[in-house]
Amino acid sequence: MQLGPTALYKRIQKAGKADTSGTSGLDSIAPMAVRCGTASLSVRQAFMKSLRVAAMLVALSAAFIAVWPNLWTMASAQEPASGTPAPDLAGADHWFNSPPLTLEKLRGKVVLVEFWARECINCIHVLPHTKALYDKYGKDGLVVVGVHTPEYDEERDAKSLQAALNEFSITWPIAVDNDYRIWNAYGNRYWPAIYLIDRDGRIVYSHFGEGNYEETEKRVRVLLGEAS
Incomplete structure (x- = not known):
């Protein structure tokens, strides 16, 4: 259109x-x-x-x-498995409350080895429980050996360590492990750490950190033959 x-x-x-x-x-x-x-x-x-x-x-x-280098670098070996022969206590720089001890000399005894450091707050919390075991079972064959491995440089001082032993009423043997020889032999990585060694020199129990006190005492009693 x-x-x-x-x-x-x-x-x-x-x-x-x-x-x-x-x-x-x-x-x-x-x-x-x-x-x-x-x-x-x-x-x-x-x-x-x-x-x-x-x-x-x-x-x-x-x-x-950087703050906690020892947790990552100091342990050069693996933690011993339960039932394996315990590393010896040789290599300590000094001993307090006892002449130098070896596991060979302690064969036939139940041994509690405790790694600690005098400025470690967790270690300080555990010490009264360690003392209770020592006081209660020492007469029955329990030997407590403290291995003082310094976490900080100032903890290497022997006089300050002696003062700490007096302060905390520590009378059981203390090996001074400033060079980490015993620490490395056990492959330890913790403060505090407990290793129980039977009469044949074998590690049969370990615990790291605070707590588990009843279980630790139970294991001590079993090893001493005081409980089934």
Whole structure:
């Protein structure tokens, strides 16, 4: 159908309005672009935050290792398995409360070897329980041997150690293990640590840290033949 000039003009005008209104689609794209950009920024911020947290954890781990080097580097052997022959007590720098002891001399005795350090708070908490075992079962054949292995350089001082022995009323034999010879022989990695050795010189029980006092005493009684 052929359009007249007026109808053709109106058709063109209508088409122009449609085109003009069509530009609103471009306008709607802009907010979407802004939102996408904001989302990308949030992802980047979250990623950078994760990196900072990871770096902080690495720094804390490095600081922990620097403060507690002995936990990671001093033990050069594996912890003896239960039932294996106990390493000897040779290599101590000095002995308090006793002449030097060896497991050969102690054969036939039940021996409790305790690794400790005089400034270790956990060790100090355990000492009264060790003393109770010594006082209660020493007459029945239990021999307690403390192995003082320093955690800090100031703990190497013999006079300060003697003062600590007096303060805590420690009268059982103490081997001074400043060079970590006994520590390494046992493959020990903890303060405090207890190893029970039977009459045949074999490690039959060990415990690390505080607690488990009743179980430790039970094992002592069994080894002494006072309980089944």
